[in-house]
Every structure is written in structure tokens, then in C-alpha cells.
Amino acid sequence: MNAVPGLTRVRYEDHPAFAGVPFDDDPETAALASALGATLEQIRTRAKLPSTDVVHLLNSRIPPIIDPLFARLTERNGDLYYAADFFQRLKAKLIELIIQDYEVYADRGTHVYADHSETADSIAESLQKQGFWFGLLTPEAVQLLNDTVAEAKKTLWSRYENEKHIDREALTVNRWGGAEYSALAAVFNNEIVLNALSNYMGGSYVFMGCAFELSVPHTRWWTRRYGRDDESPLSAYYHNDESLRHPKMICYLCDVGETNGPTSLLPVGFEGEILGWIAGRALDHVREARGRDDVCSMDGALVATEPGRRVFARLPKAMRSLGHFGNDILAGSSQEAFILANRAVMTGGPGQFVLFDGARVPHRGGIVDQGHRWAFQVIYERKPA
Amino acid sequence: MSISGIFPALLATTDFVALDVGASHWLPNHWRPYQNEFAYVLIEPDEAACVELKKQAAALPGGLERIRVVTAALSGTGGRRTLYRTNTPTGSSLLPPRMAEDDIAIFYRYPRIDNPSYFLPLQEITLDTVTLADILASQEVSGFHMIKLDTQGTELEIALGLGDALDDTVLIQIETGDHELYESKIGLAETFAALNGRGFRLYDIKLDRDEHPLRGSADPLYSRHLFSSGGQGDPAYISRLHEVDAVFIRDPVLAVKKGDADALRRIMTAMCVYRLFGDAYQITGLGEMAGLWDTLSSARYRRDIRRAHQILRWHLDSGYRLYWENT
Numbered sequence: 001m002n003a004v005p006g007l008t009r010v011r012y013e014d015h016p017a018f019a020g021v022p023f024d025d026d027p028e029t030a031a032l033a034s035a036l037g038a039t040l041e042q043i044r045t046r047a048k049l050p051s052t053d054v055v056h057l058l059n060s061r062i063p064p065i066i067d068p069l070f071a072r073l074t075e076r077n078g079d080l081y082y083a084a085d086f087f088q089r090l091k092a093k094l095i096e097l098i099i100q101d102y103e104v105y106a107d108r109g110t111h112v113y114a115d116h117s118e119t120a121d122s123i124a125e126s127l128q129k130q131g132f133w134f135g136l137l138t139p140e141a142v143q144l145l146n147d148t149v150a151e152a153k154k155t156l157w158s159r160y161e162n163e164k165h166i167d168r169e170a171l172t173v174n175r176w177g178g179a180e181y182s183a184l185a186a187v188f189n190n191e192i193v194l195n196a197l198s199n200y201m202g203g204s205y206v207f208m209g210c211a212f213e214l215s216v217p218h219t220r221w222w223t224r225r226y227g228r229d230d231e232s233p234l235s236a237y238y239h240n241d242e243s244l245r246h247p248k249m250i251c252y253l254c255d256v257g258e259t260n261g262p263t264s265l266l267p268v269g270f271e272g273e274i275l276g277w278i279a280g281r282a283l284d285h286v287r288e289a290r291g292r293d294d295v296c297s298m299d300g301a302l303v304a305t306e307p308g309r310r311v312f313a314r315l316p317k318a319m320r321s322l323g324h325f326g327n328d329i330l331a332g333s334s335q336e337a338f339i340l341a342n343r344a345v346m347t348g349g350p351g352q353f354v355l356f357d358g359a360r361v362p363h364r365g366g367i368v369d370q371g372h373r374w375a376f377q378v379i380y381e382r383k384p385a
Numbered sequence: 386m387s388i389s390g391i392f393p394a395l396l397a398t399t400d401f402v403a404l405d406v407g408a409s410h411w412l413p414n415h416w417r418p419y420q421n422e423f424a425y426v427l428i429e430p431d432e433a434a435c436v437e438l439k440k441q442a443a444a445l446p447g448g449l450e451r452i453r454v455v456t457a458a459l460s461g462t463g464g465r466r467t468l469y470r471t472n473t474p475t476g477s478s479l480l481p482p483r484m485a486e487d488d489i490a491i492f493y494r495y496p497r498i499d500n501p502s503y504f505l506p507l508q509e510i511t512l513d514t515v516t517l518a519d520i521l522a523s524q525e526v527s528g529f530h531m532i533k534l535d536t537q538g539t540e541l542e543i544a545l546g547l548g549d550a551l552d553d554t555v556l557i558q559i560e561t562g563d564h565e566l567y568e569s570k571i572g573l574a575e576t577f578a579a580l581n582g583r584g585f586r587l588y589d590i591k592l593d594r595d596e597h598p599l600r601g602s603a604d605p606l607y608s609r610h611l612f613s614s615g616g617q618g619d620p621a622y623i624s625r626l627h628e629v630d631a632v633f634i635r636d637p638v639l640a641v642k643k644g645d646a647d648a649l650r651r652i653m654t655a656m657c658v659y660r661l662f663g664d665a666y667q668i669t670g671l672g673e674m675a676g677l678w679d680t681l682s683s684a685r686y687r688r689d690i691r692r693a694h695q696i697l698r699w700h701l702d703s704g705y706r707l708y709w710e711n712t
Contacts, residue, residue, distance in 0.1 A: 010661065049670035055701050109670055112691050113684035199684060309709075 007268055007338045007362075009276060010328040012312070012320050017226040017328075019301070023313045026076060028186055032069040034074040037064055037275035040098070045276060047105035050258075054106040062098065066091065069316075077314045086311050089290070092284040100286050101244045101278060101359075106322040107188035107200030107364050107382070114298070116195035123196030123355065124294050130267040131361035132344070133196070137251065137351035141187045145253060145376070146350070148183040149173075149212050156214040161373075169368075174211035184210055188249065192348055193355060197380055200357070205247065212253075215261040215366035221297040222367050225304050226326040232336040236345065237298065237367060238326030241358030242281050249378035250346070250365060251353035263354055263365030264345040265272065280321035281359065283312070286300035298327045326364060391422050393691050394685035395450045399650045400425060404517075404529035406459060406543060409434040411441055413558075415707050416533070418656055419699050423531075424451050426524055427641040430458040430468075430512075453524060461515035461542030462476055470508040479514070480535035480567035481509065483686050516546035528553030531655045535630075541579055551583055555635045556655035562628025567610070569641055576631065585633035589659060595627030632659055637668050646677040653686060657693040660707075665690045 012018050039061050046052045047051065077083035126133040137145075152173040157164040176184060188207040197205040202378040205299045222237040241248065250263045270277045284301070301324060302308040312320060320326065329335045346354050366373060392401075405412060408427035412420055427442070429435050435456045442452035451620045460466050460479055470477045482504045521529060529548055534540040540559045561576040571579075575593065577587060591660070599610050608622050632653065640648040649672045656665035669683040678686075701707070 043673050048673040048680075050687075052664050052670075108680050108684070111684045111687070113681070113688040115688070124681055199681065201686065202680070283656060 005236065007266065007335060009270065009273065009321050009340075010325050010335070011180055012303070012328070015328060015330075016230060018309055018313065019227060019333070021306075021313045023308050023317075024076065024315075025317060026072070029069065029072050029076070029316045030318070032065060032072060033275060033318045035067060035083075036062070036065045037273070037318055040274045044066075044105055047102065047109045048167070050110045052106075054102050056139050058098065058102055062095075068096070073314065077311070080307070080311055080314070082307065083314065086288050087153070090282060090286045093286050094279060097191065097242070097244075097278050097282050104201060104203075110212075111202035113161065113199055116196060116382070117192060118150050118294050119191045119269040120195040123192065124199040125159070127196065127200040127355065127357060129198070132265050132267070132363075133355035134344075134346060136332050136348070137187065137190075137353060137354050139351070141190075141350040142253070144183055145251075145291050146189055146321040148180050149253070152212050152257070153214075156212075160214060160216055166216050168213070168219075168221055171214040171216065172211050174209065176209075181209075188251075188376075193249070193365065194380075195341065195354065196283040200360035201245075201247060201382070206383050208246070208334060208354060208379045210376045212376040213373075213375055213377060215285065215368045217368045217370060217372070219368070220299075222364070223297045223298060223327065225242035225298045225301055227299070230330050231327055232329045232331040232333065234331075235329040235339045237324070238266065238329075238339065238364055239284070239364065240277070240281055240360070242284060244357070244359040245382060246358075248358045249353050249355045249376070249379050251351070251376040251378060252348060253350050253374040253376065254372075255349045256343070256348050256352070256373050256375070257281065259369040260371035261366045261375075262345050262347050263375075264343045265354065265356060265363040265365060266339060266343055267361070268297045268342065269360040269362070275336060276321040277316070280325065281323040282320070283319075284323040298324065301327070303328070326362070378382040391419065391658075392689045393652050394682065395423070395650045395689045399647045400424065400527055401530050401532040402526045402528060404428070404533070406517075406532065406534045406540075408438060408454075411438065413533055415660075416658060417695055420452075421446055424453075424526065425528070426450045426453045426455060426520065426529065428455045428457055428459060428520065430456065432456050439534060447628055455520060455524070458512050458514045459517060459536065459543045459546070460539060461516065461522075461546040462548070463514055463516045463519060465513045467510055468510045468512050470510055472506055473502045473503045476503055476537060476566075478539065478567055480538040480560070480570055483565055483568050492504055493698055516548075516623075517543060518546060518548045518550060521547065528555060530651045531658065533558040538567040541571045541576050545579065553648075555640075555651040556659070557585060557633045558575060558630055558659075559633065560628060560630050562593070562626065566628050568584065573629070573631075580633045584636055584639050586636045586663070587631060588634045588656075588710055589632040591630040591632075592626055592632070593628050594624040598625035634659075634661075641671055641675045641677070644675070644677060646672060650686070653690065656666065656689055660697065662690055662694045 013023050038050045043054065043057045043061065046057060070087050073087045076083045123133045156171050156173060158168050166173060185207045188210065194205060223231060223233060225231060256262050287302050288305065288311050301322065303312050303322065346352060398509060399601060403416065403423045403424045406428045408429045409431060427438055429438060433452050438454045439449060442449050442454055442528040445452060451474065460470065465474050469481050470643050471482065484504065488686060517529065524672065529547065530553065532544065532554055534543060534557065536543060540561060544557055545560065557580065559576060561571065561573055596608060598605055635648060635652055637652050639647060640652060647670055653665040653668050656696055666687060670684045672678050673683045
């Protein structure tokens, strides 16, 4: 799969926030990165053959490239006191994601399609071709969800209305009692959805868990990565999820229109440039300083700080990308125009949902101008053996 | 569009025509689990046999439109040829039986020289023959994708008589051997070379051994009389290879290089008929690697392949016997 023309990767070398930051285009590092990308692509292709031992290929072909690549990066960047530790953590994260991604590719290489219904088939087709599918829960299912989260809604609303919280962590519930979990699982383990997901993912998938979120206006977590005014508010927070092995569902529990945080998705992806795609998702979770990893606001990203930008610029060009790339798109740019022209915006009432592969499909949601949004973020996982 | 219940994905948009040359007793056993799955053309020179074949075909879904019975004698070139009709009908051929009493015949032909009732009396009948290319044109099908040939020595010339359309064939089951029962008979080496040259690869062989009877009669056999052996059931004793049914399949890699997805789907289907389920499974990934279909299609093809295996197992567990086994 190739990246779709019109939404090319952000070229950080030309980004105003990187002005004055020296980029290192060391040919040897670039060659190693190129070899790593080519090898990853070869293994991804080979994984389509049912007989391929994907684990063996990864174990035998990746270390001889990735080890010297990171050794080279460490050796060349001793002037940044934090670089060695950063590269060590990035390498570990990169390997973790490679293993996760290739578990999915290996699954797909041997999966036997399970028949269910024409609807399940069309969902699987849509996930394959576009990366997402829009659906609507039954009124009975919506009622069950409403009943199940009644207390959670009161709690979250109180935090917002009375305690004036607007941060995402405070306005999210993701721990459930046994009865609540069972009720949620009864809805989200919809047989048609599970069958479609399983055929798409290449294994038997089930509901893993969900977060119930209240999205409100006047938030900043999704924007202002660099503290500059040239960030596109229309593309900010578009991102690819970290994990390929956890497909997702966003399900509304209220009316959602254009202004109260609709989820929108792009029917394109970056997985054609495999190294950049994986590295970008890894770099979302590795900051320049230990202990700052997994900060989930956009101004907590690696590139939001000067030291972070400096070490980011030392990466080979093929790895200079971020899963949360939307905040690096400039207002008025052709990339912003492409997103506006091609995005699919999900509006709808309670029970409206989108099932999607968040690692492949750039998406964003919950950015509210007016009103508020109640929504579930549902995660699926491969059924334990 | 497919009428197939076993291969709904593999044959969703790909047609599959099976050709049985020498179909006097209906489809071979190993094709019968799939008798409702494909289009068939059955060719048999004997008119009385064709009448019976048509009765059987008419009783199945799609009837004579799906299973066509053609009364014809085939050759590689068409035109008038001599049929050597032997006393035992299964020995009849367009090639003359080798009757000379020489060292070769005495050594190899055992009972048929001293006790030649298999061949004699021998009738020579002049008849009009057609080629497979002629049959293909008359049937208006896209090709003969799976072919079984058993014509006593003329199999290869008949197959090659399909001309360029042989390139559309994905599997040929062909009887061949070096037994020299007939004059000018094409042997194993020539058959292998010719079909390899047309892009086929040998995937399976059913061996047919022929044991010398002691002193000219069918019984006792050498094995039983002189070696106290159970003959075919004795792993310590075998006899010379008489002939083989060789299964040639179009090289999947060549089909991939041509970007021919239909050929690959037919190859997978034909492999299932010949129990090569693992090989078929592998091709699902080969086509996907080449970009000829997507991941979901691969998974659907694997579903078809597994289903075909399950159905065959069910047939076998129900007492059904395969062509390869003695019935």
C-alpha cells in the first residue's frame, strides 16, 4: 500500500517551529534506516504467505540492522546529553510496535474467513478498503448503555459543572464494576461487529474495554503544540493510534453535530512508508526526558520542546514522523486542504458509531466548540488463546 | 457466475471447466465429490456409453447444459485415423498394438504373446477424429481448465491438440508409461518434457504396477507362488512399473508472473480436487503477495479450501473411496 498522493508526510525540515534546529542527514544512518524499512516491507510481504515464520524472520533480519542503526545514532549524538537514553527507549518502543504489528500480519497470513452475514462481510470490506465503517446501535442497545452509565454521567458532569474540570483524564471513566462491564460487553460484543473485526484482523477478536468520555468546550489538550499561531486548527489532533492490534469503536451517547466534537476520519494512511509509520507511532510515546513519556496532550509531545526537536532532527529522515501529525500541519497548507476535502465526519444521534483501524486511519474527535459530547471509546483485542 | 457451493470465493467470478477424455463410466471417483461444482465436458467415442452418460448428467443440477456429453474420437491432428479395437475394450487405441514376437515382446509382454486374448481378435476401424481445439470451439467455453486423459497411448498428442488453449489449462491428469504395448507410444520422459515445456509441473503420480504371472496365466503370480508373498500388500515385494497417472499442474509462479489471478484461482480449485490442500493454501498468499487480490480475498479462498477438505473427509468417513485407492 502506498501513501495516498495529497497527504504526504510532514517535512519537519521545512517546518517553522524547527527553524535553527540542525538536521542530521548522515548517509550511513540513512542507509541503515533505508535497509530497515526495506526489510520490514519484505517481511510484511512475506507474511502473506501462510508458510512464513514471521517470528523467525523478525529475529533473524531485524537485529542485524536495527542494532547498528541505533548504535550509530548514539555514537553520533553524544553532544546531546540525553540522546543515548532517548535512543535506547525509542529502540525498545520501535521493537515493541514492530512485534505487535507483525503479530497481526502473521495472523492475517493464515486466517480462514468465517462466514456470518452480508452485513458482516460489508463491514469487513469497508475496514479493509477504507479503514472504517459507520453503524448504528439499536434503540434497545442504546437504552442499555444509558442505564449502565447513568451514574458515570452524573459523576463526570459534576466534575465538569461543579469542579470545573475540563481535562480529558478527569472527564473520562474507564473502570467498571462487574455488572456494568457485562452490560457494556453485551452491547459491544455485537456478533456482526465481532465477526467483521475478526475477519479483518485475521483472528478472533472481542471487546476488551471502553472509556466513557465527556467532551467539553474551551479545552487546549488538542492544540498549541509549539505555542505558535500557524498550526491548523482544522487538522490538529489528527493522529494514528499506537497499536495495530487494537481496533476501535467510537460510539455516541448523545446527538453530535458539527460543533460538539464529531469524530472524523481520513480514508488514507501512511502504512506504505512502513518505517516512518511505525517510528511515528513509537515517537508519540517517547519523550526526550525519561518520565515524560505518555503525556497525552499535544503540547507534551517530543517535538514540543527545544531539546525534543533537536534529538528528533538527529533521526534519519525516514523516521522523522509522528503518529500525532495533525498539529504539525500548517494553516492554509495543501495538506490541510486535502484533509478538509477528504475527511469523513460522523454526525448522528445516540448509538451512532464508527468501527475503525486507528493505527491505519488518521482520525480525531472530541474537539468541542459548543455544547458537549458523550461518547464511548471502545477497544477490541484478540481473544486470548 | 459461480454455482459452486464448495468454492464460492474461488469461483465467484472465475469459470472452471473440467474435461474428461475417455469418460465411458462417468466421472473418475476423485472428481465425483465436485460433480455439482464445475462445468464439465465429457468426451467418449462410444455412442451407447454416451447415452448413459447423458442420462446421468441430465439428473444433476444444471443438467446437460452444465455437463455436456460429446460423442467423438480425439486425435492430435484431427482427420481420418485407424482405431485398433481390441478384444478387451479398454485396450482400444489409435496406436497399433505391438504384436511382434521378438525378444522385447517375449520379455515384457508375458501373457499377451502366448495368450493374446487381451488384444485379439483385433479390428481395424477407420474413423473421423477431431482435436480438442475443435471441441473447445464447438462448446464455446473459455477453456478446458482441468483435464483427465486416458486414451491408451495418445494422451499427449490429444492434449497438445488443444493448441494455444492449453495455456488456459491448469491441471492435466494423463496416463503414460513405458510399457511398449503400442507402437510409437509416447513414454514418460517425453510426456514430462512436453508438459514441462508448456509450463506444467509434476505434482503427483499414481503408480500402476504389473506383475508377471508365472508361466503365462493370470494366476498364480510370481509373488504368491515363488516368494510366499501377498503381492501388492507386501512391502518386501514390488513389480515393475507398468504405467502411471501423472498429475501436472500449471506452475503457480509462472501464473503469478503473468499476473493471471483467474489461473491461480483455478489452480487452487484443481489442487483441492487432487487433495493438494496445503499447496492450494500457500497460493492464497502467493497471489496476495503479488497484489492480485487483497487480504480478505485470501482469507475467503482459505475458507473454500478448508471447506473442500472437510467435505472430502466427510465423503471418506462415509465410506467413499478415491481414485487412487483400489476400489
